[in-house]
Amino acid sequence: MKVTKTKLEGCVVIEPTLFNDERGYFFESFNTERFNTAIGNEINFVQDNQSFSTRGVVRALHFQKGDDAQAKLIRVLNGVILDVVVDLRPHSKTYGEYFSVELSSENKKQLFVPKGFAHGFSVLSDTAEVLYKCDNYYNKKSEGGIIYNDATLNIDWKLKSEEIKVSEKDLILPTFKSALV
Numbered sequence: 001m002k003v004t005k006t007k008l009e010g011c012v013v014i015e016p017t018l019f020n021d022e023r024g025y026f027f028e029s030f031n032t033e034r035f036n037t038a039i040g041n042e043i044n045f046v047q048d049n050q051s052f053s054t055r056g057v058v059r060a061l062h063f064q065k066g067d068d069a070q071a072k073l074i075r076v077l078n079g080v081i082l083d084v085v086v087d088l089r090p091h092s093k094t095y096g097e098y099f100s101v102e103l104s105s106e107n108k109k110q111l112f113v114p115k116g117f118a119h120g121f122s123v124l125s126d127t128a129e130v131l132y133k134c135d136n137y138y139n140k141k142s143e144g145g146i147i148y149n150d151a152t153l154n155i156d157w158k159l160k161s162e163e164i165k166v167s168e169k170d171l172i173l174p175t176f177k178s179a180l181v
């Protein structure tokens with residue numbers, strides 16, 4: 001497996017080793033030992049989430065607060081997404097910066113996002129199924145978020161503004177500046 005660091009310390013892109021033969025392909029989509037070695041930390045994933053979305057959907061930008069903060073490992077079963085993370089760690093040298101990467105069923109890339117980041121994605125294919133592991137359980141009371149089109153972050157979701165579809169819940173999220181005070 002190939003592990004590539006990103007400009008945001010702790011966020012890494014993982015590309016599993018693929019075994020092709022006349023039947024098709026095989027790969028280990030997750031291996032605790034290899035994963036922990038790759039990121040240099042011991043992560044205990046406790047919840048898997050799967051979502052299906054159509055082109056233009058933007059699910060963003062989400063995080064859980066305090067003790068409920070979640071590290072996530074994201075991959076795509078079908079389709080293409082632009083996965084986006086924003087560094088919310090106050091003492092980080094990349095605080096307030098974002099990183100994006102295309103994850104697809106074709107490239108089989110996975111993005112590991114440690115605690116301390118907001119996460120979201122846009123759907124660039126007709127449909128997309130996204131699967132991600134979390135190292136903490138969902139807690140509605142701890143949910144936090146930032147509006148997807150925040151002017152300070154200025155995220156390029158690789159979609160035309162008229163095709164973007166956002167949930168009612170996500171449309172009323174605060175700005176980056178007001179979310180963190």
Ligand SMILES: Cc1cn([C@H]2C[C@H](O)[C@@H](COP(=O)(O)OP(=O)(O)O[C@H]3O[C@@H](C)C(=O)[C@@H](O)[C@H]3O)O2)c(=O)[nH]c1=O
Pocket residue numbers: 049051059060062063119120121137138167169
């Ligand atoms: C996230 C989550 C939601 N739910 C429920 C709450 C709600 O009724 C329904 C849909 O929830 P949401 O609208 O929050 O789903 P969604 O907008 O897909 O939220 C997810 O977005 C991506 C980008 C993330 O990073 C995730 O952590 C999560 O925040 O599912 C759970 O039961 N468990 C969970 O872990």
